[in-house]
Amino acid sequence: MNPTSLADKLIKQHIRPSYQRIKILEYLLDNRIHPTADQIFNAVHAHIPTLSKSTVYNTLNVFMEANLVRAVIIDGNEVRYDINGEEHGHFQCESCGRIYDSYMNIDALNADDLNDFAIKDKNVYFKGICPQCRQNRN
Amino acid sequence: MNPTSLADKLIKQHIRPSYQRIKILEYLLDNRIHPTADQIFNAVHAHIPTLSKSTVYNTLNVFMEANLVRAVIIDGNEVRYDINGEEHGHFQCESCGRIYDSYMNIDALNADDLNDFAIKDKNVYFKGICPQCRQNRN
DNA sequence: TTTTGTTATGTAATCATTATAATTTTATAT
């Protein structure tokens, strides 16, 4: 995606398209691995030597506010960020830590005991061993 | 539950039933609110003035190892602990933070794109506003 | 009662994230 359309994507969400924000957005779109803030920082820092980690966190929070990214919380020790806007669940491999997307039918999940609750968001994640790690027998 | 049966519950899982462990187990069984380590510490500390927070964490990790409790990770900032062994999902209220159990049919959730994955665990949680908070309009 | 292993305790360390203040950049007004 070219820089202009990246900027447009941000402007559409009323986010000022700073160079840092564009580069972070670009990284997220090109690396759909549910990266940590640290991974994002390290990757983008290679292109912007003056980049601060604060900016990464600030930007991610701005993106989340605008629903451009969402936090994927499975591990508990560090948040991972997801730019995939489609409704989907996740699978985390207990061996390698990778998080995979899974397009299961989350909407179908229903709970009679939550009839009086206002449900705004449904989250699903599985855990286990991914195909690659199964093959490597670890 | 009387102390003896609490001790038996631990022995059955090959956990030495120290006074601290029994009291922590008792608290978890009597307060099914998915408490934080801090909540557990404060409550049990009232009964055992010498209790250390390290012991709470150690004990919770021992209990988790034995599958007596499981970690419920929704917020990301602090882990909450659940002694409910039945298969169930959760609802966290965005207003008061309370976590409710919900007996939805998690097993029914299936993902064709995970056929080559070894699925060991399925997790579901919803977010929204609980009945009490809806009534209080906040 | 030694000896040995296990558990508990207190304190220090870790580490992801947030808060704060100063600086730089961008937009607006004159």
Next chain:
DNA sequence: ATATAAAATTATAATGATTACATAACAAAA
């Protein structure tokens, strides 16, 4: 264009949950 105001970035400090570590207390075995 210049001054002024607002927004974003940066560097650093603070926060806070959890873990690591060393020591003390306890329990079991010999």
